Amino acid sequence: MTTTGMPWLLELLIAVFLLFGAVVALIGSYGLAKLPDFYMRLHGPTKASTLGVGCVLIGSLLYFTHQQEGVSVQESLVTLFLFATAPASAHMLAKAALHRRLKAVERTRNKPFD
Amino acid sequence: MIALVIPVAMALFSLGALMNLYRLVIGPDLTDRILALDTLMINTIALIVLADIWMGIGFLFEAALLIALMGFVSTVAMSKYLLRGDVIE
Amino acid sequence: MKPLAFWIPRPLFSVFLAVLWLLMANSFSPGHILLGAVLGIAIPFLTHPFWPEQARVRRPLPLLKYFLVLLVDIFRSNLIVAGRILGPSRKLSPGFFTFPLELDDDFAITILASTISLTPGTVSAHYDAEQGILLIHALHLEDEADTIADIKERYERPLKEIFR
Numbered sequence: 184m185t186t187t188g189m190p191w192l193l194e195l196l197i198a199v200f201l202l203f204g205a206v207v208a209l210i211g212s213y214g215l216a217k218l219p220d221f222y223m224r225l226h227g228p229t230k231a232s233t234l235g236v237g238c239v240l241i242g243s244l245l246y247f248t249h250q251q252e253g254v255s256v257q258e259s260l261v262t263l264f265l266f267a268t269a270p271a272s273a274h275m276l277a278k279a280a281l282h283r284r285l286k287a288v289e290r291t292r293n294k295p296f297d
Numbered sequence: 298m299i300a301l302v303i304p305v306a307m308a309l310f311s312l313g314a315l316m317n318l319y320r321l322v323i324g325p326d327l328t329d330r331i332l333a334l335d336t337l338m339i340n341t342i343a344l345i346v347l348a349d350i351w352m353g354i355g356f357l358f359e360a361a362l363l364i365a366l367m368g369f370v371s372t373v374a375m376s377k378y379l380l381r382g383d384v385i386e
Numbered sequence: 387m388k389p390l391a392f393w394i395p396r397p398l399f400s401v402f403l404a405v406l407w408l409l410m411a412n413s414f415s416p417g418h419i420l421l422g423a424v425l426g427i428a429i430p431f432l433t434h435p436f437w438p439e440q441a442r443v444r445r446p447l448p449l450l451k452y453f454l455v456l457l458v459d460i461f462r463s464n465l466i467v468a469g470r471i472l473g474p475s476r477k478l479s480p481g482f483f484t485f486p487l488e489l490d491d492d493f494a495i496t497i498l499a500s501t502i503s504l505t506p507g508t509v510s511a512h513y514d515a516e517q518g519i520l521l522i523h524a525l526h527l528e529d530e531a532d533t534i535a536d537i538k539e540r541y542e543r544p545l546k547e548i549f550r
Contacts, residue, residue, distance in 0.1 A: 201306045207468060212317055215333065217475065225332065232313075233339065234461070236339050260362065270502075274513075292480075
């Protein structure tokens, strides 16, 4: 990789995007490891990890747009795809969990079953 | 500055992948394991994109897109299996 | 002579496919634009018997505005969820609640359910088509009626105006 001839403001912006994305995605994975029941664990990966990877992809888009001729828009395709599919897979997993009657933590309100 | 940031970001994503592995191993239910695999895929996409920038190749993105596709389809297929393919229904 | 609607059964989908092709090819040369246009016309024409009934997008511009609002909300809600994950999980009070749907278009309901999954601490878990309700799980449920009213005001009303 080469960063010569890159304005420092752009470099800073890319670095911020990459770091922010990594931190947010790490929090999502931490939520997956830490939270007490399945329904709560579902929240971490579907939101935080998706946004984290989205930020990294935006950083990559900016980097390759500067490095190569013209605009590099392919990364936006992956971002779009992730944002479109994350809710669908979360919904399917929640449905499967309800079907298997997984226990929610005691203090959960309005449990659909006991 | 980017040369400094990329290894840090890669380390953070790898740490996230390790946490996913932890959840994959301890479970306790199949849905937890599927969720852990799904998140592992998402972290892998980020690692591939970071490696792409690090090595300055610029076309590893196709691999990222394929992994995103495979991750989604396999997650949905396994959830569908849990919904319909249950022995005791 | 067949009407234009026979050859281009769903114009918005055609435009979407053509743009997708251009993004995929990462090039905006005339050749790729032509190829994208051919694909955008050929794929809906060949596959439209397989597709369920078409969603009618009445106003594309508010749809664009909706997605911009959604982008900001995703960002905001992620920070909130991240804070809740990092905080002590004993203090969280998770809960289920049902959301009565006013929409009846399948595609609009899909968008609403996806929106709910991507924004503040809520995941749509089950859709009951007969009663027209969504079962939603919230990571931290403070006031049920408040959350429902918020979703109705912020997301369902614009969607109702877009899909009529």
